Amino acid sequence: MSAGGSGGGAAEAIPQNKLIAFGAAGGLIAIYLSYFMVQFAGPAFSFIGALGAICAIVWGAAAVRRVANYGLGTGVPSIGMLALGMGVVATIFGLAIGGIAGPVVAFVTAMVIGLVIGALANRIIGMGIPIMEQSMTEIAGAGTLAIVGLSTAMTGTFMFDVILTEVIATGYIALIFIVAGIAILHPFNANLGPDEKQDRTLSTAFEKGAIAMVMAGIVSQFQPVHPLLPQSLSDWPYGMFLSASTASMLSGTHMMWLEQVSCQRKRRNRNEHGTCCP
Amino acid sequence: MIDIAGVLAANFLYVILITLGGVLVSGSVHFVPVGGAPAAMAQATGIGTGTVQLAAGAGLTGLVTAGAMLNLTDSMALILAAGMVGAMIMIGVTMMVGNLVYVYGVGVPPASAKVDYDPITKDRQDIYVSQGTEGHGLPTVSFVSGIIGGGLGGIGGALVYYSLMSIANGMASADFVGLAAIFAVGIFFVNAVIPSYNIGGTIEGFHDPKFKKWPKAVVTSLIVTFMCAIVSVITIGGL
Incomplete structure (x- = not known):
């Protein structure tokens, strides 16, 4: 048995395609809903962005579970850090050039970077994990949506001028980086073993996402435009x-x-x- | 809308330097004696934690020292040297304390299972390796290798940060520092994970047979960091 998994595919009660739809569609819809609700109804609705982040985190944890079950050769945390490393670069790029389309641009950029890393991991490094390309793409996308969702929950918008001064310059981006990273990597890392089940891992992911949401809520209290x-x-x-x-x-x-x-x-x-x- | 071609043309040197920094980080990880979970139980040579944690610890210390030096001077050589020394101190202290724990806490002699004689001190290794383990502790060659790895990683991290901080832009300095720092951290993590997949979790240093696999990780990092560099230069240069 290699470190971090049993060397085969994971048994899953919920098929991965449903989780992809849940994470990608749920995440993007919640982020946009949060943005427009803050614009038209009031700043308290920024919490919907964190619900989108929870969708993305559950999706990311499911993708980590699938790929890490093959045995990465190293610890599960590495893949969570990789997800957030790709995610933070893509997020800042997407939000900076995308304007209103920012989250979508960030999401697509992250998935392109993830696909390239996944393809190179199989072709050049020779990891030999058949789902590596798909999983890396998914993990990068999930990491990006988690970052955008938590940033939106903190500030009520994903417009880059606000994100730059209120999330990046203040250093909250480092909090988002590590909280979202742990939320994606920790569920499988904590549950892995012979009796690991998909529902248990995914419920841990929900719990981690909720902790991230609480942290985003605390931070949102200290924004110049008081969200509540x-x-x-x-x-x-x-x-x-x-x-x-x-x-x-x-x-x-x-x-x-x-x-x-x-x-x-x-x-x-x-x-x-x-x-x-x- | 951002003039993407103009920004890239004006800052293409920095794209190259960021890529070079990422490649240095990726190569440096192969020098660091990473033992992973087996080493945490003193069943493999190296420091008892994963590649990413070690590379991140040393590299981010390098970023901090490079950032401190950037306050005082614009000289690229001094900033790179500060990053290098910071990361070397960090990895050196980690290895020294780890060795103290292995020797006086666990009670094992530092020994490498991959070579019979330490390439630097010529000390005999194989008779000191406990039955059923792949070595334990950090023998001299692993320590020296780790210091080299920390130095290269520190230079790489500092180079990425210095290049990002040199791009002309219209941001307030506080925003710019935060943006450049988080980009450097993101690029650093990506380049720390890629070699950890290449070496498969554990490596003893430059004397380990797995060390010969480094070109694979470096080529992968070259391609990935080049993409990240273009993305980050467009972002910073366009603001």
């Missing part, structure tokens, strides 16, 4: 969210404080004393 802060009172459909109401309470307190300060300043200018009651 209503822009005006007409933006209240998501006021049911506890965090949104907390945020609006804070902003209300802040406005009352501002009023108090300006009133006191006016009274001081008029040389009056006493408390200010607007």
Whole structure:
């Protein structure tokens, strides 16, 4: 038995093609839905981007499971790091030149790089894994969608000017890199062994994706445009969210404080004393 | 829309340098004595972790030292030297502490199973290899090989980072540093994984028979890094 697998194909209850559809279509639809919902309904809907990242992570973990079952000769983590290495290069390129088509450009670029690496791994290095080309393509695409999805969840957009200043320059991209990488590589790495089952690995992937989503949510709290802060009172459909109401309470307190300060300043200018009651 | 041909023509030197850096990283991994999981149980010669972790640890330290030097000077030679020394120190400390654990913790003598006599010290190796193992610890030749590997990897990482930081663009410097750093990390990881598939998980250093496979990984890295370099130069040059 080689390191990381049993040297054969993996038994799967859910066929890989369904998981490809789930990851690729689900990821892209969620990213675009998140973008347009933030534009038209309010910044709280940026969390849909992280749901897209979860779809991509589950797909990526399933692809890692399939290819690593053949035995990579080295640890499973290497392939997750490769996915995110390809993914981060393709993501930045795609978002920088793509504009509104950014996620699709990034996705296609990553799959081209992945296909080339997979083909070279079989042709030149001679790994002899029959599904190497397909799996590398899938893993690169999944890594890219995970990065774009988490970035969208953090900022509410995938437009590169915002991503550049709020995700890349702040260093959150390093967090995304390692969190999404571990979410893709860890499910199979943790479960591999004689009783490894597809459902167990994929449910671990869901769990890892949810942890990544929580982290993206925490980061989104610190964005300059507060994602949960209503822009005006007409933006209240998501006021049911506890965090949104907390945020609006804070902003209300802040406005009352501002009023108090300006009133006191006016009274001081008029040389009056006493408390200010607007 | 970005003038792709113009950006590439203006920065083609940097595409070449980034590709060269990636190839150096890929080649350097073959020098590092990687033992993988067997070495973690003192059943194979080398450091007890995977190629990617070791290459990333040493190479990213090289990136940090090169970045620190980039604050002080524009001289390419000094920046590459800083990256090289940083990565060499990192891999050297890792190997030294690993050897301390193997010798005083596990209680095994450093010995190589691939050669009968250490090519550098001419010490006998085969009689010290425990039954049922493929060597253990880090003999002198593996240590020297690892230092060479760390140095080459550090130069490679620093070269990628320096080239990316030299591309003319219209970004604010804080954004630019973040962008160049994450591109360098991405390219570095891709080039650390490709040779780890080539050597199949474990290698003892330049005396290992597997070391002769390096041209395969270098050719693969050349093609892949060239693509990544074009993509990153277009991105940075177009902003």
